[in-house]
Amino acid sequence: MVSLRQVFLLISFFCSLSCFITLTEPSNTYSQTQESDRITILPGQPTTPPISQFSGYITVNQDHGRALFYWFFEAQSEPLKKPLLLWLNGGPGCSSIGYGAAVELGPLLVKKKGDALEFNNYAWNREANMLFVESPVGVGFSYTNTSSDLTKLDDGFVAEDAYSFLFNWLKKFPQFDSNDFYISGESYAGHYVPQLAELVYDRNKDKTNYPVINLKGFIVGNPETEDNYDYNGILDYAWSHAIISDQVYEKAKQVCDFKLINWADECNTAMEVVFQQYQEIDIYNVYAPTCLLHNTSSSADNVLYEQISASYHKDGSKKGLGRQRIPGGYDPCFAKYTEKYLNRNDVRLSLHANPNGKWEVCNASILRTYNFTVLSILPIYNKLIKAGLKIWVYSGDADGRVPVTGSRYWIEALDLPLIASWRSWYHNHQVGGRIVKYEGLTFVTVRGAGHLVPLNKPSESLSLIHSYLSGEELQTQR
Known part of the structure; x- marks a missing residue:
C-alpha cells in the first residue's frame, strides 16, 4: 500500500526541477474540496521545513458574485489543538496577504x-x-x-x-470549528477587528439562526479607534518627537x-503643516529609512502616504502633499517586492x-471612496470587556500615524480599574x-x-502573541 509520504515524494519527482514542493503530511485527512485549495508549489519557496498551506476564494454573497x-497556514505543531487566529490589515484598502x-x-x-x-x-x-483574508472586496485578489x-x-x-x-x-474546514478562535489585526483593523468580534459575539447568542463560533478574544496593534484621541495623539507625538515646532x-x-x-x-x-513635516521621513516608523528607489510606480507609495493627506480632511476632500511614502522597516521598499x-x-x-488584473498591496480607490461612518470603537470595547473576551492592545512606539500617545488616551478614557501598573517587560534581557493591565484589557x-510591529520586531512580536494566546506572562524581570 502506498503511503501518503510516498505520494508526496512521487509528486516531487515528476515536478520539473524549477518547482519547489512543500512536502507536508497533513495533520488529518482532508476532503476533496479542501485539497483543491491546498498549495503544493510556490515558486521560490524553500523546500524545508514542510508547511501545510491552503489558499483560494470563499464566496460571501452569491447574488452579487462577491468573494x-x-x-x-496550519500551525507548525498540533494544529487541531492550537487556536485559529484570523489576521486583518487595514487601510482601508490594504492587503492582509501583502502585509501580514x-x-x-x-x-x-x-x-x-x-x-x-x-x-x-x-x-x-x-x-x-x-488565517489571512483580503478584505474588503476590491482588495488584492478579492473581487465582486x-x-x-x-x-x-x-x-x-x-x-x-x-x-x-x-x-x-x-463550513469548508469544519475540523477547526471547535478550536479556540481569536481575531487580530493592525491599523484600520482597529475598526475591523472589534466590530467583527462584536458581530460574532451577538450572533453566537442566536443559536437558532447562526452557528456558534468559539470566539475567545481579539488583539489589535497600533489600532485606529476614535478620531478625537487618535488625532490628538498624532499631534502630541509629532511635537514630543521633534517632528514639528512649538509654533x-x-x-x-x-x-x-x-x-x-x-x-x-x-x-x-494647521494639520496639513503637521503632515508636511513627514514628507522627508516615514510617518509609520519615524526612525526608519525611507524607500529611495527611483522611477517607482508602486501603488503602495501612492495610497499609504495618501492616507496621511486624505484622512484628516473630514469633509471628504483629498489633497496630495507631494512625494509619497510607504511604511518603513528593515527594508522600506518591501511593498514593491x-x-x-x-x-x-x-x-x-x-x-x-x-490570473487577471494587477495585484496591488493597497487599493487607492477604496481609500478614496470608503464611507467612514463609525467615529468611535470605544462602545464596543465597553461591551466586549463586560462580555469577558480576552482583549489586548499593542503599540509600536516609533509609529507616528497611529501613535502610542493616542492609544494611551483612549484606553485611559475607558476608565477601567487598574490591575497591574505600568512597568517594563523584557526580551533577551533587554x-x-x-x-x-486593566480589568478586561491589557x-x-x-x-x-x-x-x-511584526516586521520591525519579529522576535518580540512572537513573544507577545505567545503570551496572549498561552496565558504565560511576559517577562517583567531582566
Missing part, C-alpha cells in the same frame, strides 16, 4: 527583490493556525461582480462580509477640535488566484517595551517598533 481571497502574510508574521516571507520566499523563524503559526458594491463600503459592510467569510470558511504645535492645538466630524478650515490648514512576486503568473497559479508597547 474574498484567503491564505491559510508576506512581510510580517506569515511563515513564508517575500525576499528582497521579490524573486523568492524565505522561511520566517518568528512566524505566528508557531503559536496558532493563521457587482461594481456598485465598491461604492457601499463602510465598517458595517466589511463586518458582514468578514462574518460571512468566516462562517463559510469554517506649529500650538497653532494646531488652538484651532483644532478633533471631536468634530467636519474640521474647521483653520484646522485642516511583494507586488512583483504576487503579480507573477506562476505565483497566481500556485495560489489559485485570479527592555522589550512596557505593559499595563496594553503592551513594543520598543523601537513602528506601525508594522
